[in-house]
Amino acid sequence: xxxxxxxxxxxxxxIALCVTASATPVDEVLVIDEELEMTTRxxxxxxxxxxxxxxxxxxxxxxxxxxxxxSFANPGMLGVEQGEEIWHTVEGSEGKSCASCHDDxxxxxKGVGANYPKWDEKTxxxxxxxxxxxxxxxxxxxxxxxxxxxGGQKPLTAYIKNQSLGMPVELDLSEGEMQSWWEKGKETYxxxxxQLNLSCASCHEQNHGKHIRADHLSQGNVNGFPTYRLKQNKxxxxxxxxxxxxxxxxxxxxxxFSDVLMGLExxxxxxxxxxxxxxxxxxx
Amino acid sequence: MEIRFxxxxxxxxxxxxxxxxxxxxxxxxxxxxxxxxxxxxxDVAGDPANGKKIFINRKQGNCLACHANSDxxxxxxxxxxxxxxxxxxxxxQEDHLRxxxxxxxxxxxxxxxxxxxxxxxxxxxxxxxxxxxxxxQAQDIEDLVAYLSTLK
Numbered sequence: 001x002x003x004x005x006x007x008x009x010x011x012x013x014x015i016a017l018c019v020t021a022s023a024t025p026v027d028e029v030l031v032i033d034e035e036l037e038m039t040t041r042x043x044x045x046x047x048x049x050x051x052x053x054x055x056x057x058x059x060x061x062x063x064x065x066x067x068x069x070x071s072f073a074n075p076g077m078l079g080v081e082q083g084e085e086i087w088h089t090v091e092g093s094e095g096k097s098c099a100s101c102h103d104d105x106x107x108x109x110k111g112v113g114a115n116y117p118k119w120d121e122k123t124x125x126x127x128x129x130x131x132x133x134x135x136x137x138x139x140x141x142x143x144x145x146x147x148x149x150x151g152g153q154k155p156l157t158a159y160i161k162n163q164s165l166g167m168p169v170e171l172d173l174s175e176g177e178m179q180s181w182w183e184k185g186k187e188t189y190x191x192x193x194x195q196l197n198l199s200c201a202s203c204h205e206q207n208h209g210k211h212i213r214a215d216h217l218s219q220g221n222v223n224g225f226p227t228y229r230l231k232q233n234k235x236x237x238x239x240x241x242x243x244x245x246x247x248x249x250x251x252x253x254x255x256x257f258s259d260v261l262m263g264l265e266x267x268x269x270x271x272x273x274x275x276x277x278x279x280x281x282x283x284x
Numbered sequence: 285m286e287i288r289f290x291x292x293x294x295x296x297x298x299x300x301x302x303x304x305x306x307x308x309x310x311x312x313x314x315x316x317x318x319x320x321x322x323x324x325x326x327d328v329a330g331d332p333a334n335g336k337k338i339f340i341n342r343k344q345g346n347c348l349a350c351h352a353n354s355d356x357x358x359x360x361x362x363x364x365x366x367x368x369x370x371x372x373x374x375x376x377q378e379d380h381l382r383x384x385x386x387x388x389x390x391x392x393x394x395x396x397x398x399x400x401x402x403x404x405x406x407x408x409x410x411x412x413x414x415x416x417x418x419x420x421q422a423q424d425i426e427d428l429v430a431y432l433s434t435l436k
Binding site: 191192193194195196197198199202203206207210211212213214217246247249250251252253 | 350361
């Protein structure tokens, strides 16, 4: 059965009524420990649907923003310290720690977290930091791979990314098949899911800057992960966040590190190109 | 714009038919005429007081997540994703409000982010226990229509 409606008229009414108070990202600068100025807003890369990119930091309350600006107050730094311990801990049949091969992370890991995910020739898929850690554990240390969010996965990822604090996020999409994973991720980003029928774009592209009940919607950038979430009092991994947002649309959510979520990680990381790595960011 | 909403909804609905109370119009049988649903979905008149509760309740309408509403100033945190609903009962007739609630896409177009509260036209990968189910029940829609009509 077909029917026609008078859509334009009502869309116009809708638009006219939409001009209500709308909170925007705050106009502030994030400087960590009064010395490291972060890039938290940046002109978008070509092909991005939004012209100016903001870190989620701009959408948080003054108290939360202050926590991130002070690395002693930032509760996520405890996780980073834990990661440093793990870095030096020998595990597995080969009697090695991360440091056995990579020495001082401040030198060897500087910049690494800013350029992941990267193409992995061996598995023919993109690998994120978590996947790289697991392949080192299995192949070089003779240790068990970490299960999702378990063992040292979150602290070690946070420690490695923290070595790139302040450096701009940039992916090399020309490696291997990164471009096709980007495409897949883009499809996921715009796919409406669940009983509520919403996509990532419904909230983070069409409505960033607005409140959804008590939450101030950001652009959903990923430059601060793992982030410390005050609500949950712990470090939250990126794939956990993805799953939470998808679950909130009342949909079944994909496995962590599945093809769907790896594509989404590639695509959302690209969307935040140029933002500083903020790990561990502090969020509500 | 043409919307092929009814035909596919009817198809999906046949399986779920028996989960809806006999007297209510099942989601797939709702007749939308342009933007009007002039026939109430149930035989019981809408209860505005209950509609107000559904509006607030996060597990039901959770309308406040997206819409501000001066009639409930005591509630913290009004959303901004949709327009304020102050005066909605003046701007819209009941039959149009009913359509907005049943399936907002029929009024605002496919791009709207407002969910269809009595529609089986839903997103991908719906949570297993919610397949074939609508967000609200027919009587909830009638209660909400009655409530919104009081917002003058």
